[in-house]
Amino acid sequence: AEQVMTDWPWRQWSAQTPFAMALKAGDVSWCWRDLQHRIDSLAAGFIAQGVTEGTGVVLRSKNNLDALLSYLALLQTGARLLPLNPQLPHALCDELLSQLNIDFMLDLAETALDLNIPALSLQNAWSVSAVAWRPDRVATLTLTSGSTGLPKAAAHTAAAHLASAAGVLGLITFTQHHSWMLSLPQFHVSGQGIIWRWLLAGATLVLADGQPFDVALEQCSHASLVPTQLWRLLKGRSLPEKLKDVLLGGAQIPPELTLQAERAGIRCWCGYGMTETASTVTAKRAEGSAGVGQPLSGKDVKIVDQEVLIRSDSLACGYWKNGALTPVVSADGWLHTRDRGKWRDDELLIAGRLDNxxxxxxxxxxxxxxxxxxxxxxxxxxxxxxxxxxxxxxxxxxxxxxxxxxxxxxxxxxxxxxxxxxxxxxxxxxxxxxxxxxxxxxxxxxxxxxxxxxxx
Ligand code: 4YB
Known part of the structure; x- marks a missing residue:
């Protein structure tokens, strides 16, 4: 049965299944009620520091528990949240962030980025801790990885993220009893895709916080991996025993890879998606051929002049720049991906980037x-x-x-x-x-x- 969210997802789960396991990170195991309390006090701390609805906040961090809690707490303040890769060069950040109406930066990275942006810190408070859940508010800005020029900031609502999650969970079984590892960065859609599937399903999220990636992975039933990560896993000494489902994407997925993994008892799912679509839009269970399957529910794909065009309920509501949103779709209402594709045996085949x-x-x-x-x-x-x-x-x-x-x-x-x-x-x-x-x-x-x- 599909969950309809009528409140912040963690609050809804906290009311519905307060003692179910929500989060594991190193030594930390929290149920939904524990998690909600953490988020509430952190969000109140941000609000006390001046964050209000629509405030632009950069969250600069690699994956860890504080970064995940901050992501959720900042959403709950109604902020417009930009998760930032700590390895992006200073000059690029300087130029880019000056166009994105940024009011604060929460810098959790090891070496701070010295920009002229007021800093936020992690503080607990016990006053006002939330704005109303409004799934159509701009929640996140995610930077595209454009091959030329400055990255663009794709703006997504919570509704779009949840629509992405619903599409994937229409194909892959993921329920309260399962656990998905946050195996890709939160500043990328692949990581955020994991977070929103977790929130939609009310399942368990596992983070490698202070422990090796492989150790954390041993507790998980699900993970999202790029092909190179799965190669490395298969070459390792032993496979994580509980790991049953791996969603692959981000690049061409070699059939040799999925055949090998399936033989080792891992169900592989081949996905195709991008920043603008908040992760996967087409996917299939791997069966040895090179395609990326069919559109998930709520997604629509067509090919025009060899180019893949997409319509999706998970689409960004625009690229944010200087206080305005410009559409990600063309006048025809479709997102032009610049990916070359074709249909073969009823599934989408990605041939590569037209620009390459x-x-x-x-x-x-x-x-x-x-x-x-x-x-x-x-x-x-x-x-x-x-x-x-x-x-x-x-x-x-x-x-x-x-x-x-x-x-x-x-x-x-x-x-x-x-x-x-x-x-x-x-x-x-x-x-x-x-x-x-x-x-x-x-x-x-x-x-x-x-x-x-x-x-x-
Ligand atoms: C592909 C491709 C494919 C993307 N074949 N080219 O949750 C997920 O969907 C997920 C799971 C595991 C690993 C990654 C993901 C992603 O989100 C990937 C999304 C992504 O890579 N976004 S991106 O904006 O950084 O790049 C998008 C581009 O990547 C596409 O336009 C394609 O060119 C390429 N790509 N999946 C071949 N299966």
């Missing part, structure tokens, strides 16, 4: 086509193909790989040469430097290109 297409000696190269083959090699766990300038060909492909030690690039090249057309064969191979990871859920292609350009 480049030309080599007159031939179009979609880098994702080559990457897909590269990661099907048993010793390659992540691959990027980017263009380098070439006098004769205009541009030519270069591969940047995360691979097991001992892999010989000459042998890989030979293996690859039997699988793809000659013009797609990389002219050079490099191993992926760790410095390119920026705390997000994926490495930005632009940063890989930059790194390659500096090499030559």
């Amino acid at each position: 297409l480049f030309f080599s000696g007159g031939e179009g190269i979609q880098p994702e086509d080559i990457e897909k083959v590269l990661v099907s090699h048993p010793q390659v766990s992540q691959a990027f193909v980017v263009p380098v300038e070439d006098e004769q060909f205009g541009q030519r492909p270069v591969a940047v790989l995360e691979a097991q030690a001992g892999l010989l690039y000459e042998e890989l090249n030979l293996w690859l040469s039997n699988k793809i057309p000659r013009f797609q064969l990389p002219v050079a191979y490099h191993s992926l430097p760790e410095t390119l990871a920026q705390g997000g859920i994926k490495i930005s292609r632009a940063s890989v290109r930059q790194w390659i350009d500096r090499l030559s």
Whole structure:
């Protein structure tokens, strides 16, 4: 039975199932009533510091218990909340935040970001602690990971987040008896998707707070992972025993990966979504083919000129900038994703980003086509193909790989040469430097290109 929220979800669960387990984080185990009390006192503390309905608040933190409590408490104050990746560079934050009507920053990161924004701190108080639950109020701003220019701030209402959650839970069973790990960052939609599914289901959320990721994962029935995380898990010594369902997304999902995980007893779900849609819009149970399934309930997908267009009840109500919202949909009412896609056997197939297409000696190269083959090699766990300038060909492909030690690039090249057309064969191979990871859920292609350009 689907839950209809008539109050802040934690208050509703606190009234309905006060002693059911809500949250586990390291040594902490809280039922819904404990959680609600924590949120109330923290929210009262924020209100006492001047936060009111519509206040712009940046929450800068990696995942931990304080960051989760602050996320919920700030929602309850009616603030317009922007969860921020602590690894974003200072100059970018400075420029970006100046356009987003930010009144306060709660900086929980290890090294503080020195900007001219009034600081909030974690304080407990016992006075007014909530505004009315209004699911249509702008609740969050989430930064897009646009490949060029400044990120945009996608504004979502609580209703949109819950609609996203309802879509996923129409496919994946997740109830009070289950637990989902907050396995992806809260500043990204993939992390927020986990939070809102938890809130909709009244289940248990598990955080790795002060303990290793793998230890926390052992207590969970569900997790959301990007493909590289699942590869790492499968290569590890033992699989978390209770983990039964893994929602994958964020990048191409190699069928080899899900086949291996399913053989190990993990149900894999292949999802496709983006910041503007508050995470997954299409999904399926993995069965060995490369697609991302069909639209979940409340979502609609069509392909026009090879581009994936989306309508969804989880859509952002706009991009926030200087006090105004500009629509995320075009005049036709659809979100134009810039993803290349097609239908195959009744399911959506993502071919890659339209913007990534480049030309080599007159031939179009979609880098994702080559990457897909590269990661099907048993010793390659992540691959990027980017263009380098070439006098004769205009541009030519270069591969940047995360691979097991001992892999010989000459042998890989030979293996690859039997699988793809000659013009797609990389002219050079490099191993992926760790410095390119920026705390997000994926490495930005632009940063890989930059790194390659500096090499030559
Ligand atoms: C894909 C893709 C796919 C995205 N194949 N390209 O809850 C979830 O949905 C979830 C679970 C596990 C891991 C990630 C998620 C996400 O939310 C991912 C959402 C995301 O990545 N948003 S994004 O704005 O950062 O990037 C969106 C882009 O990522 C899309 O426009 C695609 O280009 C790409 N992408 N899923 C191939 N299955």
